[in-house]
Every structure is written in C-alpha cells, then in structure tokens.
Amino acid sequence: MSDWIQPGHLFSQHSLNTYLRCQRRFQLTYIERQPWPMPEEEDPRAYQQYLERGTILHHWLVRRHLGIDMEPIVAACEDEELRRWWRAAQEFDDSALPGAEGGGVREAELPVVVSLGEYSLYARYDYVAIGSGVGQTRVGDPRPDVDAVILDWKTLERVPSLRVLRQRVQTRVYLYSLVTAGHVLTGGAPLDPERVEMWYWFANYPEETARIAYSRAAYREDEAWLRALVVEIATRPQDAFALTDDHRECRRCHYRTLCDRAAKGAPGADALDGEDWLQEEIDLAIDMELSLDADVPALEY
Numbered sequence: 001m002s003d004w005i006q007p008g009h010l011f012s013q014h015s016l017n018t019y020l021r022c023q024r025r026f027q028l029t030y031i032e033r034q035p036w037p038m039p040e041e042e043d044p045r046a047y048q049q050y051l052e053r054g055t056i057l058h059h060w061l062v063r064r065h066l067g068i069d070m071e072p073i074v075a076a077c078e079d080e081e082l083r084r085w086w087r088a089a090q091e092f093d094d095s096a097l098p099g100a101e102g103g104g105v106r107e108a109e110l111p112v113v114v115s116l117g118e119y120s121l122y123a124r125y126d127y128v129a130i131g132s133g134v135g136q137t138r139v140g141d142p143r144p145d146v147d148a149v150i151l152d153w154k155t156l157e158r159v160p161s162l163r164v165l166r167q168r169v170q171t172r173v174y175l176y177s178l179v180t181a182g183h184v185l186t187g188g189a190p191l192d193p194e195r196v197e198m199w200y201w202f203a204n205y206p207e208e209t210a211r212i213a214y215s216r217a218a219y220r221e222d223e224a225w226l227r228a229l230v231v232e233i234a235t236r237p238q239d240a241f242a243l244t245d246d247h248r249e250c251r252r253c254h255y256r257t258l259c260d261r262a263a264k265g266a267p268g269a270d271a272l273d274g275e276d277w278l279q280e281e282i283d284l285a286i287d288m289e290l291s292l293d294a295d296v297p298a299l300e301y
C-alpha cells in the first residue's frame, strides 16, 4: 500500500477517468494538487469562459429544480451561448422520467458515497428520478419498466457515440453507485440494475439525448473492475505514474509545458471522440464547490 493514498481515499468518476487517460495527470491533479497555467499559445480567457459556462448552467438548473424563478437572472445574462443552452434545457420533457405520476424521488445535484473495499467512491448526480413502487409496473407511468434514471447535463462540443458513452467511466461509476446505494434513496427497496438507466442530455444537441441501459451482469462486472482499479492506483509507487503514450491527450492539457509535451497542430483535428479535459474540469470544479458547501451532505449508504 502506498503511504500517499490512504484507506478511505475518495475516488470519483473524473479522477478514475483521468488516471485511465493519463496516470501522470491523475498524480498532478488529484494527489499533488499541482496548479499550472495554460500554455501561452492558448487563450486562457476562452478556456475560463467555457469552464464557467458549464458550471453556471449546472447552477441554474439546480436552482430551477429548487423552485427559484431563474428568468430574471437568465434575462440579465449577456452570454448568448449560455442563454441558448438554458432555452434548450427548458424544452427537455421531464415527464418522460420515472416518477411522473408523483410519489417518487426527484433530486438535483445529489452526492453519493459508496464503499469500494478499503476505499470510497463518490458520485454527484446532476439529476436523479426514481419512480414510486420500485420493482412494480406503474400504471400511467411513461416508463413503467424503468425505476430510476440518472440524467447528466453535458456541454460537449460534439456528441460521443453510444458505444463511447456506454464505456465512459462516468456511466459505469454512476450506474454502479446508484444501484449500490439506491435502497437509501427509495427508503429500503433495492434497485434492480435491469430497471435503471443513465441519460445524457447535450446542451448543444438537445434533440439527441442518449439513453444507456444497465444490467445485472454489467453491475457485477463494474464492481469487480472498480475494486481492482482503485487497488491498482492506491498501490502504485509514486514514481510509476507514467506520462500517457497518446499525445492527443496532451493537446488540451494545461500541464503540457510541465511535461514537455508541446502541442502539435491545431487542437481538435484528430481529437478524441467528443472528449477533451474540459468536461472533467467542469465536474471537478462543481465537486470542489459542493465540498465547500456544508448544506449539501453526501448520502452514504
């Protein structure tokens, strides 16, 4: 066991995803907490603006869920892109989610912590909808055979393929965590993985919501994979966190001057499938804010 990742260490979908994409970036970001400026050839304002847009949209959607009238705030916002995202979010039909008949659970920005052997796994759901009468066919519900849906709001510039979305670390961590801790949310009834889905809603492509189904076999597979992965990370010697061999990952990584990985060519020319580091930066920024917010307790099972 390493002496720098202790039992109880809190892993998250973005820290695990970072490790799988680049071990060195995981070490710099989540262990050493190494701040590093954007390389000079990039406009830090554009990066910062995109980061802020994503986090503001999340805050707006959470406040709307709390019943706050957001229209005056949105109307006063001068960022047209952000207002466009907001208008698209208004069009989302949440009557298609479980629990439309009432009596279920509808929660925004819900943090959950589950145990993974000696370590812990943290998930923060943008939105969770659970129907009443878990495990039963609900008459009048538009999704009578689905008990729970995790809804994630994404501000990606491109929509990843369904195959990529299904394999995303976030998809696996979120579905696994919800099934594991689901009985706490339902008041006792366990969630059957076969009746749980994850939906990705895209602010730039609101008509292309992706729905990912789950299964008991996938749940068992995810548990084994996650347990092995956190042990692998926690027992890795500090000097064995390697720089990625995939130089495309370095293109938009702000550590690239530190790693002596100069950007070659324009970003995005052969970018990875719909992903850069921004989405993880947004998730990390929101999690850091939440961890400072004493009013938002993590739900531990």
Ligand code: SF4
Pocket: 022, 023, 024, 025, 028, 243, 244, 249, 250, 253, 254, 255, 256, 257, 259, 261
């Ligand atoms: S610049 Fe490349 S090698 Fe260095 S941390 Fe970023 S992704 Fe990893």
